[in-house]
Amino acid sequence: MNRDTQQHAVVVGGSLGGLVTAAALRAANWDVTVYEASAHELESRGGGVVLQPDVTQAFEFAGVAVPHPPGVLSGDRIYLDESDRIVSRFYMPQMQTSWSLLYKALKRAQPDGGLRAGERFTRFEDDGERVTAHFESGHQHTADLLIGADGVRSTLRTLLEPETQPHYAGYVAWRGLIEEPDLPAFAADKLRDRFAFSDGVGHSALAYMVPGEDDSTEPGRRRWNWVWYRRYDTDELQDLLVDRDGVQRPFSLPPGTARQVVIDRLKDEAQTLLGPTFRALVHATDVPFMQPIVDVQTRSMRYGRVLLTGDAASVPRPHTAGSTAKAAANAYALALELEAAQQPQHAGEGALNRALSRWNAEQLRVGRAMTTRGIMLGNQLMRIPAHSV
Numbered sequence: 019m020n021r022d023t024q025q026h027a028v029v030v031g032g033s034l035g036g037l038v039t040a041a042a043l044r045a046a047n048w049d050v051t052v053y054e055a056s057a058h059e060l061e062s063r064g065g066g067v068v069l070q071p072d073v074t075q076a077f078e079f080a081g082v083a084v085p086h087p088p089g090v091l092s093g094d095r096i097y098l099d100e101s102d103r104i105v106s107r108f109y110m111p112q113m114q115t116s117w118s119l120l121y122k123a124l125k126r127a128q129p130d131g132g133l134r135a136g137e138r139f140t141r142f143e144d145d146g147e148r149v150t151a152h153f154e155s156g157h158q159h160t161a162d163l164l165i166g167a168d169g170v171r172s173t174l175r176t177l178l179e180p181e182t183q184p185h186y187a188g189y190v191a192w193r194g195l196i197e198e199p200d201l202p203a204f205a206a207d208k209l210r211d212r213f214a215f216s217d218g219v220g221h222s223a224l225a226y227m228v229p230g231e232d233d234s235t236e237p238g239r240r241r242w243n244w245v246w247y248r249r250y251d252t253d254e255l256q257d258l259l260v261d262r263d264g265v266q267r268p269f270s271l272p273p274g275t276a277r278q279v280v281i282d283r284l285k286d287e288a289q290t291l292l293g294p295t296f297r298a299l300v301h302a303t304d305v306p307f308m309q310p311i312v313d314v315q316t317r318s319m320r321y322g323r324v325l326l327t328g329d330a331a332s333v334p335r336p337h338t339a340g341s342t343a344k345a346a347a348n349a350y351a352l353a354l355e356l357e358a359a360q361q362p363q364h365a366g367e368g369a370l371n372r373a374l375s376r377w378n379a380e381q382l383r384v385g386r387a388m389t390t391r392g393i394m395l396g397n398q399l400m401r402i403p404a405h406s407v
Contacts, residue, residue: 024049025356025370026161028151030139031168032056034117035328035345037124039167040132041080042353047360050132051159053151055168057136065193065307066228066243067120069113070343076350082127089115090227090235091211098216102208102293112213114243116228120342139173142324149323162370165325167345170312171269172330178321184312184333187393189249189400190258191311191336192284194303196242198230205298209242216296222247222399223296244299245336246288247311249400255310271308281306311335311396315389319348320378327352332385335392337399344388352377 025048029036032054040050067073069089077084091113097106125133138154142164149164166174170184198206208214213226225244229235250258259267261275288300300306314333319326328345355373358364364373396402 025163026050027163027165028053028149028159028161029165029167030151030174031166031172031328031330032133032135033167033169034121034124034342035169035330035349036165036167037121037128037133038076038080038082038346039165039327039349039352041082041124041127042076042349043356044129044132045080046353046357048356051161052128052133053137053139053153053159054133054135055138065117065195065245066226067115067117067342068339069115070339070346072343072347072350073120076346077123079350079353080127082123084123085119085229085233085235087113087235088119089113089229090240092213092226093211095213095215098208098214098293098295100216100218100291100293102295110213114213114226114228116233116241116243117342118231119229119233122233139168141177142174144322144324146322163323163325165327166330167328169329170314170333172326174324175314175316175326175330178324178326179316179318182314182316184314186252186255187311187313187335187396188251188402189247189311189396190255191309192246192248192300192306193309194244194299194306195228196244196299196302198227198238198240198242200302201242202298202302205295206242208295214295216293217399218291220249220401221291223292223299225296225299242299242302244296244303246292246296246300247396247400248287249402258308259310270310273305273307276306276308313389313393315386316382318378319382319385320374323374325352325374325378327381331381332389334385334388335396337395338388338392340388340392344385347384348381351381 027050029040029052032052036052040052043050093111095110096104099105141152143150150160166172216223223246228241228243230239261267262277288297316331319331327348334340355377359369359373
């Protein structure tokens with residue numbers, strides 16, 4: 019298709035959700051420009067990801083190449099008690115990858131000029147046929163669609179639904195990545211080739227292996243990924259969000275920003291609350307990072323020619339292992355609808371609007387179901403009464 023006759027989309031947000039949306043829409047013969055507020059690389063900001071079929075399907079449709087294998091396979095799921103005894107074991111094979119591997123694959127797939135970093139989106143104008151995105155720099159971009167993939171704290175969602183704000187669920191996810199050789203042998207032997215869990219009163223931990231920094235899945239060059247869910251009240255959370263420079267962080271503590279006193283306290287608590295294997299994971303981590311667990315669900319994912327996708331539209335709690343998968347599913351479903359709308363049998367006046375309406379109805383339903391399930395799982399796991407969140 020000639021570029022001059024292609025329809026154009028602007029995607030706000032250059033993380034996984036925005037990049038997979040752009041890649042899928044390009045495969046559906048749309049021209050796409052992605053705008054990312056940060057001027058820096060994002061690949062160090064994520065941890066492990068369970069590689070769900072929705073992700074591989076979207077990547078295959080978009081022609082995004084990933085290393086082979088794309089992750090590390092686990093077989094058994096095991097549950098450890100505080101003495102490290104395996105109290106439950108069952109076979110449930112799955113592939114675990116890393117956020118950074120997926121991000122780098124999507125970055126490599128971007129055409130020249132397809133991603134513009136350091137551009138902070140501020141507002142938009144929609145005349146019903148075209149949408150103009152405005153940026154802090156003064157730059158403007160007019161397109162057929164404006165897509166918000168700008169995450170949990172979405173600027174675009176705030177403009178569309180100012181009342182829909184992230185709601186703190188009462189607990190956080192502490193996370194860490196450890197080079198494979200840096201974990202003591204007794205813990206590595208317990209965890210290798212497994213997806214492991216350990217639960218306590220008001221806290222829960224899990225661990226699995228992911229590719230290494232260079233995306234390697236070769237033994238000895240991989241990483242251990244762990245998550246430890248901990249309950250904190252709002253005041254405790256605010257204290258945790260003061261970084262090592264004394265700055266109050268509004269959203270999370272990326273790697274390298276937590277105060278040493280907070281890290282020391284976390285390791286002391288691991289000594290008391292966790293069994294030997296999970297304690298070793300926490301103690302072997304120099305720079306753990308933290309993300310508050312929040313709930314978000316929009317009324318709609320479509321407002322005329324403006325769309326919300328991924329975490330900008332709804333945030334499934336991580337117990338569903340579905341955040342990345344949902345963003346990929348949103349992108350793939352949108353690409354299929356837009357591709358079908360271009361076919362002669364569907365083309366014509368109103369074809370795009372009908373396609374967007376179908377996409378909104380189905381993806382909104384899926385997002386709500388996933389969000390509801392995540393809340394139920396999380397509250398049960400963390401022993402949080404439903405009325406308290």
